[in-house]
Amino acid sequence: MSSPSPRHPGSGLGSTRTGDELATLSLRVTRADLVRYAGASGDFNPIHWSDRVATGVGLPGVIAHGMLTMALAGRLVTQWTGDPAAVRSYGVRFTRPVVVPDDDIGAEIELSGRITDVTDGVAKVAITARFDGKTVLGRAVAEVALPS
Amino acid sequence: MPDASYVGTARARPPPTGGGGPRGGRPPPPRGGPASVCLDPAAAQAAGHADLVAPPTFSVTFTMPLIEAFLRDPAFGWDYSRMVHGDQSVTLHRPIHAGDELVTTIHVEELTARAGSHLLTLRCEVTDPDGAAVATTRSLLVTQGES
Incomplete structure (x- = not known):
């Protein structure tokens, strides 16, 4: 059981307005990250670790877990709020796979975000996640409680 | 060449830093990493949480x-x-x-x-x-x- 927690991040967010841009973020995903995420999430689908299986089902190669891409894109928002407890909802569509090569560099995901609405102390953030110059998430929106 | 003088030495695992979460007592995360309130019980408590978020x-x-x-x-x-x-x-x-x-x-x-x-x-x-x-x-x- 939890005691009541603050739903609000620190100061500075109270003046959030529609049209504000979040600080951009670029993150790398390597095969080692996929192994860790498989263990953390319990998602051991071999398309996330076996080139043989991934190409066998028509993928270009091993791809990142959609949930990992979603989690990393969420960092854009929690980096802004400072506290994930401010996030009320978060949803994405997985529109393109993030192909993760078997090297030490991995795949780079570029994240940006914009405030599309502020109503009753809740800000909507539209997130853009790009890999290889193309968006990989659609309708990626987080709702964040702003400090009153 | 491994240092043979290590033979016979022992190291204790550091005690857990509380919180009941999967990770505890880490240095502040780098930019783009998980929020400190997810990893550091002291940071979570300082932010008003009962435990890691x-x-x-x-x-x-x-x-x-x-x-x-x-x-x-x-x-x-x-x-x-x-x-x-x-x-x-x-x-x-x-x-x-x-x-x-x-x-x-x-x-x-x-x-x-x-x-x-x-x-x-x-x-x-x-x-x-x-x-x-x-x-x-x-x-x-x-x-x-x-x-």
């Missing part, structure tokens, strides 16, 4: 194994090998903290067919042991038709 998508760690078990049930007849994740949402009715005791129920919300593919929507309702709502997640899973 789960990141927004953390619920996948306990909902996904249930979803997998359901999808692998041969009686349901789902083609797990050709599955892709279409979309995902999570609504947090309150933050999830380390030490929380949570109960998850899967609801099979919708199953439709389109152009040889099957689209399945699963909803997970996460509550505390008293039944109070904690989180609602929705997953759209798609099995692609044979090409």
Whole structure:
């Protein structure tokens, strides 16, 4: 059981307005990250670790877990709020796979975000996640409680 | 060349730094890393939390194994090998903290067919042991038709 927690991040967010841009973020995903995420999430689908299986089902190669891409894109928002407890909802569509090569560099995901609405102390953030110059998430929106 | 003088030495594991979460007592995370309130019990308490705070998508760690078990049930007849994740949402009715005791129920919300593919929507309702709502997640899973 939890005691009541603050739903609000620190100061500075109270003046959030529609049209504000979040600080951009670029993150790398390597095969080692996929192994860790498989263990953390319990998602051991071999398309996330076996080139043989991934190409066998028509993928270009091993791809990142959609949930990992979603989690990393969420960092854009929690980096802004400072506290994930401010996030009320978060949803994405997985529109393109993030192909993760078997090297030490991995795949780079570029994240940006914009405030599309502020109503009753809740800000909507539209997130853009790009890999290889193309968006990989659609309708990626987080709702964040702003400090009153 | 390994240093042979290490033979005969021993090291104790440092004591846990409390919190009941998976990680504790780490230095501040780098930019783009998890928030400090997710990793450092002291930072979480300083921010007014009883314990470590789960990141927004953390619920996948306990909902996904249930979803997998359901999808692998041969009686349901789902083609797990050709599955892709279409979309995902999570609504947090309150933050999830380390030490929380949570109960998850899967609801099979919708199953439709389109152009040889099957689209399945699963909803997970996460509550505390008293039944109070904690989180609602929705997953759209798609099995692609044979090409």
